[in-house]
Amino acid sequence: MAEPPFEIPPIITYAVPGFVLLIIVEMLYIRFFKKGGRYETKDAATSLAMGLGNRVFGIAFGGFAVLVYYAVYQFRLFDLGWTWPVLVACFFAEDLAYYWFHRIAHERRWFWASHVIHHSSQHYNLTTALRQTWTGTLGLSFIFWLPLLYIGFPPLMVLMFQAISLVYQFWIHTEVVGRMGPLEAVMNTPSHHRVHHATNPKYLDANYAGVLIIWDRLFGTFIAEDEKEKPRYGIVSQLGTFNPFRVAFHEWIGIWRDVTRAKSPRDALGFMFGPPGWSPDGSRKTSASLKAEWAARQQAAATPAE
């Protein structure tokens, strides 16, 4: 049974008024209480424009991902219907697929080229949540969910949990909310996600979770927010532009330039699928090299001078 026994509401569309209201509340809170983060008009405008552009590109190309979902579903291993146990299993499976998508989107430049957009703001507020990619479908980000279809989860069920995950992840993009007690152990929270958006070497490559932080704890990528080290947001090589088109396409153009100037096929592949910042001579910075430099500095500082 591929079709749901109930009509699935347009979850993201229904959530949009809530997004708008929460952004306004956050702006007012920061303005009048002078705490809980920062806003900057141009930065917020870029983030919101990226969100709008994401919708435009979604209309233009999103159908392709759905077609591929249905195509793969034709070859499913099992017929999993719309039952409660399957829904629960699909929730966990989707969240696990998101974890691996997200992790690889940070570790491989091809997928980073789409995902970098979401990290390109030097601010961290609810508008940052809407700073979404325009090239996700074209960059084949959806392939990470294909195993779920192959197993036999109905396409609409997978799409429904993807939408729920996206809506969940909206509210965690804030500095207004601090730690959340026992929820921090299981759920992805604002604190965990602040670490994920930070460029401090200590925090790089951590907390890839969508809804549940358990995956980071399980796969060794969890880092807790340290009250002594305030996150600095953005990307390692900060963008110097608020232009949405530059934000959307700069990394793709960077890949194109690097690949067309590569001296060998191996280098070309490295530029496309190596870690962001990879270069044949190692002259550029990757997050691993930044972390190693930071660790060396920490060690040197801890070693007493002779």
Place this chain on the structure above:
Amino acid sequence: MNLGAWLAQWVGEAPVLAGSAAVVAVMVGMAWLLGFRAKLMLSEADLARLADAEGAALAHALIAPDGRSGFARLSNGKVMIARVMGDDVSARAAPLAAMRLELTPGRLSAAFADLGFPPLHMQLEQAPPWLTELAEGLNKQGQG
């Protein structure tokens, strides 16, 4: 999905997109009205802090007359461009060979290969000697 259905989808979504654009405009207007429009001015201390983050010190620095951008030579031989981004600063440092530098009377232009960091165009009353030397050195390298 055929072309007709695809176009019909666009027509159906058009009012939603127009409404979304209007809401975006309202929220941006609200941010502006609430005063989230800081005008940071770069100082040499800012450039020194950014150089420190690169693991270097400032060798020479130049700040645009409007205080919105800066250009610096670092102690590790790299050059750095800093640009005010609202209430924040964005900086990029790279080896001299990785950038294009053009110095004409009254104007400095500098660009990295990365599209994400647009070229710097800075008005200059007079180029300091270190900058002239830097540009000449780069030109000689280019000719060599």
